[in-house]
Amino acid sequence: MYGRTKGRKLSSKQVFFLKNHFGDLAVTQTCIKNYFKKLNKFKDQRKGGKKLYLEIGFGSAEHLVFIAEREPNSQFIGCDYYLNGVASAVIKITEMGLKNVKIFHGDAKHFLQLSPDEQLDGVYLLYPDPWPKSKHYKRRFISDTNLDLLSDKLIKNGLLKIATDSKLYFDHVNLTIAKKKRSKLFGFESNDFSTPWVGWKETKYEEKAKKAGRNSFYMVLKNYKAEKKCF
Template structure:
């Protein structure tokens, strides 16, 4: 589950118009996901998921790099959805679909072993102890992701919060479904090949919060 506000500042008039015009064609119908590849044009070579895509910078970038793949993005924050809808139009991407709601319900609707990869980048760390049950990569959601991922598929996680990185690692390492193959610090301190840094990440680095880039693999 992704907790948080559904909307922040009001959408601009042009954003509202674009959402009304374009979002229905991009939206995922959870009732018709027996074959999620059917959401895309024939010939899609695989499916990837990004949970909590924010403004959609990374998802749109990856969709442009890999036009042979279908990308499903999940984000409950409507301002972020509006930004990605705008990027999809500007970049003429036809391999992106969106779920503007809870990630758990999307994962539950997907068939088993349908995803070639999943990304969770800079989710809300919910830093207070009483809030930690809201963190996305919980034991329960790792189980949901494991069901939807193909054997060998990567689950990538990035955060600039040390406590969150350790919290997630503890849950992955006790999971029978995922392996962490890192052998040295460079395996989690360096971003992935082709990684497009964002303004948020640049700010975190300036403020002395170096990110951790963790890759887990479905057993």
Template sequence: MTTRPHRNFYGRIKGKTLKDSQRTYLAEDLADLSPGPVSWDDNPERTPLDLDALFDGKPVWLEVGFGGGEHMVHQAAQNPDVGIIGAEPYINGVAMLLGKIRRAAVTNLAVHPGDARDLMDVLPSASIARAFLLYPDPWPKARHHRRRFVTPEHLAPLARVMKPGAMLRVATDIPDYVRQTLEEVPKQGFDWTGETAADWRIPWDDWLSTRYEQKALREGRTPHYLTFVRRG
């Protein structure tokens, strides 16, 4: 049996009281959208998930921290030939995503309502064709920077599960998060594709602006769009 690592978790798990409809989504829909046995209690041996069976052999994308789920559902609707797994520990965000899935009637999604590190434990090596890290928690205080996703604790397992040539997209409105991302992501086997200012100032062609980005724009902060490619 694999030894469970000690992992601190600093983010929110739950916020405001859920609406009746959101509790219904969680009760009726969440179990059927599970990517498989992810938790340590259900999968103590950390047996890799069978992604071919989950998505009928489709390429698999991963969204880490999907927030309210609008981008994830948008990508699923635009790319029916792809399977997308999202990880989000904030149960209010999970409930919002489930409502959006119902309304959009997309079927190529799987949802892990928990820590992305546990999910990455059980994703097969070189199995993810694209990953998204969109407006992650900035942890603005210097003493909290080690909690950011763009640290070796998170990036090393992410690199393990991504295919050679796979794309990693990072969006953030925090300049210091940009700095840390550009410092740390290449160390884990990724190349930044940016060559001109337009490459990080202009969003991707298939981008859907999230509620977090809209808040940043209202408050006068500038979004940055960083694209990396996993080295072979």
């Protein structure tokens, strides 16, 4: 983990919600297996439309709660290691009465590593930290290794949606997709990167980018991975 795990001192409201409501929403390293076991109880229903989506680095969680409220029959899990963001998410989820969202407080890479394969219908990565200095580029979430992980955990034809206001990060994603043999399993759904996908909800970081006069890039990647064969 390279980013901040804590910021400003938590408000008393944040402390209260973390103490009293986070327990019900948290998926921890030790209970990931159970989480998926429970989810798979409704696997048949998932085939009938119920889906599972992951949001990596949800920040203040405005996008996470928006999509969860819009699709009450689907399940959502958000990963972030920033405690202040987790506290905001817990407040929003609780106050909105959402029953279909869980939180993993930690590194999304770790969550993916601990998850069973081919479970995720879609993944959102919105305004990931761009790490612009060349000496830090290995810290970027999109890497050859993480694309492999994402491809394994997404279902076939599952979508990875990435938004960024950094041209550097946009080029980095393109290059990573193109460079590595296995990463070619992902393909762009469209070459129009300036138009947000249908159902887009502005995030706090997009708002910041707009105020600073920066345009964003919206990328939708399909997981073309062939279905696993059993030998």
